Amino acid sequence: MIIILERDISDERHKRVLTALRTEGIVFSELPHKTGSIITARGKHGDDLETIRTMPGVAKVIPDNPPFKLASRNEHPDDTHVRVGPIVIGGERLTVIAGPCAIESREQAFTVAREVRKYGAVLFRGGAFKPRSSPYAFQGLGEKALKILAEIKTETGMPVVSEIVSTSYADMMAEYVDMLQIGARNMQNFDLLKCVGRLKKPVLLKRGLSATIEEWLMSAEYILAEGNNQVVLCERGIRTFEPYTRNTLDLSTIPVLKRLTHLPILIDPSHATGIRENVGPMARAAIAAGADGLIIEVHNEPGKALSDGAQSLFPEQFGKLMRDIYVIAPVVGRQVDFSYLEKSKIQEKKKTKKISAKHTAAFCGEPGTPAHKASEQYCGRDAALMQTSSYRETFDAVKNGLADYGVIPLQNSLSGSVHENYDLLLEYDLVITGEITLRVVHNLAVKQGASLNKIKRVLSEPAVFRQCRQYMDAHPDWEQVVTRDTTSAARLVKESSRKDTAAITTLEAAKLCGLSVLEEGIEINPRNYTHFVVVARKPENNGQKRKSSIVYQTVNRPGALFETLKVFSENKINLVKLESRPVEGEPCEWMFYVDLEADVSSPAFKPVLNELKKHVDYLKILGTY
Ligand code: PEP
Numbered sequence: 001m002i003i004i005l006e007r008d009i010s011d012e013r014h015k016r017v018l019t020a021l022r023t024e025g026i027v028f029s030e031l032p033h034k035t036g037s038i039i040t041a042r043g044k045h046g047d048d049l050e051t052i053r054t055m056p057g058v059a060k061v062i063p064d065n066p067p068f069k070l071a072s073r074n075e076h077p078d079d080t081h082v083r084v085g086p087i088v089i090g091g092e093r094l095t096v097i098a099g100p101c102a103i104e105s106r107e108q109a110f111t112v113a114r115e116v117r118k119y120g121a122v123l124f125r126g127g128a129f130k131p132r133s134s135p136y137a138f139q140g141l142g143e144k145a146l147k148i149l150a151e152i153k154t155e156t157g158m159p160v161v162s163e164i165v166s167t168s169y170a171d172m173m174a175e176y177v178d179m180l181q182i183g184a185r186n187m188q189n190f191d192l193l194k195c196v197g198r199l200k201k202p203v204l205l206k207r208g209l210s211a212t213i214e215e216w217l218m219s220a221e222y223i224l225a226e227g228n229n230q231v232v233l234c235e236r237g238i239r240t241f242e243p244y245t246r247n248t249l250d251l252s253t254i255p256v257l258k259r260l261t262h263l264p265i266l267i268d269p270s271h272a273t274g275i276r277e278n279v280g281p282m283a284r285a286a287i288a289a290g291a292d293g294l295i296i297e298v299h300n301e302p303g304k305a306l307s308d309g310a311q312s313l314f315p316e317q318f319g320k321l322m323r324d325i326y327v328i329a330p331v332v333g334r335q336v337d338f339s340y341l342e343k344s345k346i347q348e349k350k351k352t353k354k355i356s357a358k359h360t361a362a363f364c365g366e367p368g369t370p371a372h373k374a375s376e377q378y379c380g381r382d383a384a385l386m387q388t389s390s391y392r393e394t395f396d397a398v399k400n401g402l403a404d405y406g407v408i409p410l411q412n413s414l415s416g417s418v419h420e421n422y423d424l425l426l427e428y429d430l431v432i433t434g435e436i437t438l439r440v441v442h443n444l445a446v447k448q449g450a451s452l453n454k455i456k457r458v459l460s461e462p463a464v465f466r467q468c469r470q471y472m473d474a475h476p477d478w479e480q481v482v483t484r485d486t487t488s489a490a491r492l493v494k495e496s497s498r499k500d501t502a503a504i505t506t507l508e509a510a511k512l513c514g515l516s517v518l519e520e521g522i523e524i525n526p527r528n529y530t531h532f533v534v535v536a537r538k539p540e541n542n543g544q545k546r547k548s549s550i551v552y553q554t555v556n557r558p559g560a561l562f563e564t565l566k567v568f569s570e571n572k573i574n575l576v577k578l579e580s581r582p583v584e585g586e587p588c589e590w591m592f593y594v595d596l597e598a599d600v601s602s603p604a605f606k607p608v609l610n611e612l613k614k615h616v617d618y619l620k621i622l623g624t625y
Pocket residue numbers: 101127131182183184185206236271
């Protein structure tokens with residue numbers, strides 16, 4: 001590795017860099033150079049040297065070329081998306097694989113499959129051939145288990161994952177299984193790696209019990225070198241001196257791998273911890289650390305499991321974990337999509353029947369805006385998205401069949417409601433079929449080389465200025481220029497020749513426009529969430545309905561609103577939003593938009609609806625989702 005120091009580095013900073021190198025145990029030599037001192041070092045790779053890279057006075061660190069090529073991000077800067085049937089691993093939607101350690105019987109496997117499916121798993125796991133430490137322990141049901149897995153796939157729609165332990169089973173495994181797992185003990189079984197490389201099926205490559213990250217990536221390289229780039233890495237704990245956990249879960253591998261490789265990474269907290277109670281905390285931490293998903297062992301009767309019962313979650317615990325990660329994911333820019341599988345199946349059906357609308361979803365704005373990200377997270381990154389220049393145009397695109405869905409912002413936690421969209425929901429005969437909440441981070445971005453003290457003008461959209469009010473108040477001299485969205489702000493800065501202009505924009509848009517970010521996270525409060533709804537022409541059967549949106553106008557008499565709310569209260573229906581909008585042309589008359597935690601289209605809700613109708617002049621069901 002080569003470390004280049006700044007030309008005018010102070011003696012003190014210079015000394016600090018050399019001391020840090022010695023502390024890290026790095027052998028180095030220094031060559032004075034006219035553009036700054038150059039240090040050549042041996043013994044570690046660049047990525048272990050983040051501390052050196054970020055030290056004041058260090059201009060650049062050039063890492064040694066890693067020995068893995070095809071797996072390296074240098075060769076392939078964009079993230080690889082691995083497709084297992086309709087599921088994409090490595091996109092914005094997190095992938096959760098769940099199921100028992102081993103398939104023990106048809107009944108056990110189906111029970112667990114139905115449960116994990118209900119709670120939001122998108123792929124099903126289950127061992128057919130078990131590599132066990134003891135030859136006397138349960139070895140798996142073999143082909144019988146594979147047949148059960150294939151049946152589960154047909155019934156639940158979940159593609160199935162199972163471990164391949166020998167090249168001699170390759171054809172048999174390939175017939176039944178959608179994704180082949182290489183277990184920890186086989187990570188360096190090079191014949192097996194080459195074999196799954198040739199099978200061209202997606203591979204889940206577990207980290208070996210005592211493998212370094214480099215050895216692990218070299219194993220991935222074996223698969224990639226056979227022309228199969230559908231490889232997902234899976235950290236499942238490494239062996240250390242610590243007996244309180246089965247293994248030690250190396251979560252630090254996530255940011256390291258994100259830099260080193262383009263391959264997705266899943267975390268297996270079950271084998272890492274070995275104890276049920278520790279699975280949830282580690283799974284939550286993995287998502288917070290940026291993993292692309294999880295693989296979790298779940299059993300209907302863990303006490304009777306033939307393998308790994310102690311670490312298997314009860315189905316309800318798995319359900320609780322899914323709810324937890326649903327909350328955590330948007331904080332780190334990801335999503336858990338409970339109707340992922342149903343939505344993907346609808347998309348697949350459309351593709352085969354060729355009846356798809358031209359675009360999957362329409363959104364208002366340019367690529368890089370939060371609305372674009374919400375559309376990608378809802379429909380998948382491969383979906384055909386359509387840009388519009390107004391919310392009305394988005395509604396029209398769906399109404400006229402140009403797009404299947406419209407992705408519409410309704411509310412932001414800092415700047416409030418997008419009133420226009422409430423009115424459009426009332427005006428158009430579209431239905432809400434889904435929702436998505438996105439954390440929005442605002443950044444001050446400028447042309448390369450521009451500096452903070454030279455800024456005179458800032459471009460962004462009005463709601464964004466409100467979301468960054470404190471930051472803007474601290475710079476009262478800056479002129480605020482309104483743009484249509486955050487990406488157009490970034491684009492205008494890029495196209496302008498002025499270096500005194502900045503954009504408040506997303507990191508994605510700054511990157512797209514080649515801007516550098518001077519300040520990150522300038523919103524008033526980091527808990528800045530925008531809530532989008534997804535509208536379509538007709539309701540969709542995309543899984544369990546948890547929520548409904550309705551709008552009504554109360555009769556004009558005292559206590560009328562209270563009477564409507566009493567109906568919900570008496571029926572123990574949780575109300576999660578109440579928003580009012582004036583009725584056009586009728587002063588002092590209001591429409592109330594209500595979100596409920598109930599499926600208002602279900603027969604069970606009918607009596608509640610009838611009761612509600614007694615207190616309203618007008619009622620429209622906007623959608624259940
Ligand atoms: C398993 O997934 O059941 C398994 C045996 O995993 P590992 O190879 O990580 O031990």
